[in-house]
Amino acid sequence: MENRKLVMIPGPTPTVRSINDQMGRETVAFGDPEFVNDFSELIVDLKEMWGVNGECFVVAGSGTMAMEMAIANVTKRDDNVLIVSNGFFGDRFIDICTRKGLNIDVLSAEWGDIVSVEDIENKLKEKDYAAITVTHVDTSTGARAPIEEIGKVIRKFPNTVYIVDGVAATAGEREYVDKMGIDILFTGSQKAFGVAPGLAILWAGQKALNRRKSLGTIPEYYIDFEKWIPIMNDPTKYYATPAVNMIWALKESVRLIKEEGIEERYERHTRVSHAFNASLEALGFEILTKKEYRCSTLSTVLYPEGIEDGEFRRILAEEGVMVAGGLGDYAGKMFRIGHMGNIDDHTIYSTMATIERTLIKLGYKYEVGIGLKTLLEKM
Numbered sequence: 001m002e003n004r005k006l007v008m009i010p011g012p013t014p015t016v017r018s019i020n021d022q023m024g025r026e027t028v029a030f031g032d033p034e035f036v037n038d039f040s041e042l043i044v045d046l047k048e049m050w051g052v053n054g055e056c057f058v059v060a061g062s063g064t065m066a067m068e069m070a071i072a073n074v075t076k077r078d079d080n081v082l083i084v085s086n087g088f089f090g091d092r093f094i095d096i097c098t099r100k101g102l103n104i105d106v107l108s109a110e111w112g113d114i115v116s117v118e119d120i121e122n123k124l125k126e127k128d129y130a131a132i133t134v135t136h137v138d139t140s141t142g143a144r145a146p147i148e149e150i151g152k153v154i155r156k157f158p159n160t161v162y163i164v165d166g167v168a169a170t171a172g173e174r175e176y177v178d179k180m181g182i183d184i185l186f187t188g189s190q191k192a193f194g195v196a197p198g199l200a201i202l203w204a205g206q207k208a209l210n211r212r213k214s215l216g217t218i219p220e221y222y223i224d225f226e227k228w229i230p231i232m233n234d235p236t237k238y239y240a241t242p243a244v245n246m247i248w249a250l251k252e253s254v255r256l257i258k259e260e261g262i263e264e265r266y267e268r269h270t271r272v273s274h275a276f277n278a279s280l281e282a283l284g285f286e287i288l289t290k291k292e293y294r295c296s297t298l299s300t301v302l303y304p305e306g307i308e309d310g311e312f313r314r315i316l317a318e319e320g321v322m323v324a325g326g327l328g329d330y331a332g333k334m335f336r337i338g339h340m341g342n343i344d345d346h347t348i349y350s351t352m353a354t355i356e357r358t359l360i361k362l363g364y365k366y367e368v369g370i371g372l373k374t375l376l377e378k379m
């Protein structure tokens with residue numbers, strides 16, 4: 001009998017039955033009163049739970065579209081933008097901003113490390129930046145940026161809009177928009193919300209909304225905040241067709257988060273990531289990310305001597321667990337594994353047992369069971 005495949009890449013993450021049920025419902029008209037009510041309630045919940053006195057947007061598209069949407073609504077050609085990059089996804093803003101004709105400066109960290117708050121503050125003093133981008137968790141490195149401390153610094157620069165990429169963080173890492181001084185936060189449905197790919201979710205505070213207003217008509221159409229604000233406040237209105245079933249699925253995810261408790265959810269992610277990283281280290285793997293900057297949503301795992309990436313991931317997949325490869329210079333040197341979203345302890349233990357089965361099949365010499373034992377002790 002074939003093993004069921006656990007999707008343990010850092011997004012999409014496993015989807016639970018109640019969320020799948022929403023995605024599989026018969027679609028209704030977007031003006032259907034029941035759907036309109038569901039959509040309205042979802043927006044209210046998202047604003048409240050992520051603490052924004054502003055707007056929340058739920059729009060069909062991926063995380064990359066949300067990146068572009070954030071930039072499009074707060075900058076105009078020739079504006080200065082500071083990009084803080086801790087890896088591959090931080091760098092993605094370089095291309096997005098360059099294509100829009102923005103003047104960019106980039107602060108980059110070595111992979112596994114982060115750009116310091118001090119360096120960010122010093123750079124912000126150099127010129128007037130219209131916006132700054134920070135990736136909360138860079139999925140290529142597993143490094144978590146100190147978004148709250150950065151937010152404190154940005155308060156001293158009233159012209160700079162603070163954009164946080166929460167794609168690999170939101171709903172797994174603590175984020176409170178207004179309280180942390182964030183102006184735009186965004187994510188995708190397929191990561192720690194545990195919904196299939198397809199929705200971009202953005203929160204925009206008053207500073208970002210004022211900036212959008214001051215820009216007048218912008219060149220972008222589908223991703224214009226001003227076009228979507230009426231719909232997010234009254235879903236009986238039409239602008240572009242909402243992703244009905246995905247919105248239901250996200251609403252179910254939010255219901256699950258409320259049931260768990262959002263703080264409890266963040267704590268669970270912390271507990272699982274500490275235990276999981278310790279187990280991997282006990283097996284002889286190394287974690288790429290410096291200890292103090294390790295995120296709670298995924299692990300970036302360097303192979304010990306003698307384990308070949310392709311073979312490891314192939315056998316692991318045959319045994320039932322899909323993980324992702326390393327990006328950039330780390331392709332072939334590490335794998336990346338997600339532990340975010342709606343994953344229960346069974347899934348975590350099964351994943352670790354599958355990693356051990358794979359190591360045994362590869363003939364890797366280690367203390368058999370030490371990964372699971374460590375997990376049992378630390379979870």
Ligand SMILES: Cc1ncc(COP(=O)(O)O)c(C=O)c1O
Pocket residue numbers: 011062063064065067089135137138139165166167168188
């Ligand atoms: C941190 C981060 N930002 C942006 C993206 C891009 O999102 P998407 O692939 O949904 O377009 C990803 C994708 O993994 C990501 O991890």
